[in-house]
Amino acid sequence: MILYFNLTKLRLMNFYQVMTNVQLFLSQEDLETLKLKDAAKVFDEKYKAFDAAVQPMRGDVDTKELNKLDERRDKALIGLYGHVRVFTGFPEEAKATAAQQLQAILLKYDKAPQTKPLREETAIVSNVVSDLEVADAKAKLTLIGADKWLDELKDANKKFEAAYNARTQRNMDLVGQTKEKRIALDDEYRRLAHTINALATLGGEAPYKRLMSSINADIQQALLA
Structure with a gap:
């Protein structure tokens, strides 16, 4: 089972890396067989919106x-x-x-x-x-x-001085946009995790074991960082 749902303690870039890895783990699975195609699609949409908000902060x-x-x-x-x-x-x-x-x-x-x-x-x-x-x-x-x-x-x-003030305002705007997109992605991650756990409970953990183990290990490492 996926053990981690509350990711609010993760710093911004750690959260970003975890979500990037979750997306990668999903792409390595047969989502149709696992009945996760729709859930993964919504997660991917939220991830891309968050990624777009984060990118300007990576290269200033x-x-x-x-x-x-x-x-x-x-x-x-x-x-x-x-x-x-x-x-x-x-x-x-x-x-x-x-x-x-x-x-x-x-x-x-x-x-x-x-x-x-x-x-x-x-x-x-x-x-x-x-x-x-x-x-x-x-x-x-x-x-x-x-x-x-x-x-x-x-x-x-x-x-x-004008450029410095413009950067300060821009960064304030970016922080606001990033926070909004992070909350949306965080909510979607929890929905995805609960969906995976529910399907594993109903149909058996074996098909989901690699995905769940990968997510658990990655989040555990991020929380300890």
């Missing part, structure tokens, strides 16, 4: 895009900090003084914001950009030729 394209934007932002930060630092020792006093004052603004937040966690880096960069867009600071940036770095940093940070 958004993360790759975020990494590219973060790399661009990091380059702008390193470029800005480096440019300002070089000019602090410039032979023209006005430019050196401007650079020293700009450096004081930058170091007020952090020496290397690009090493911080993503959300913290975003907040730091937003503050840096805000401070440097003040007319006096912007004039100093222009004086030492670093204004283009600020433009690049502002644009990169803005696009990163």
Whole structure:
């Protein structure tokens, strides 16, 4: 008999793997002879719906895009900090003084914001950009030729934040969709398991023994993982 019906304790991907294996076990049986053709068909439909909901979570394209934007932002930060630092020792006093004052603004937040966690880096960069867009600071940036770095940093940070927020919302939507499909598949699995047990009770366990043993062993292993 199938011994396991409550799979709610399984983590999402463990549950997904178990259901994938159940589908595989069913495909290896003569469902017509076992009188499971209709039950297996409904299970397969629920499984495919769940699989479609899970797939976007397996390969996160958004993360790759975020990494590219973060790399661009990091380059702008390193470029800005480096440019300002070089000019602090410039032979023209006005430019050196401007650079020293700009450096004081930058170091007020952090020496290397690009090493911080993503959300913290975003907040730091937003503050840096805000401070440097003040007319006096912007004039100093222009004086030492670093204004283009600020433009690049502002644009990169803005696009990163938008992409990050979009990914967060997308993941929230995916979690909701996946939960709904999981519940439906979980319910269908229980119906399938009860059907198999009922048929085994009425007609004898022998024809169902391999299927039941495979399902039991797989779920037991998943619950112990």
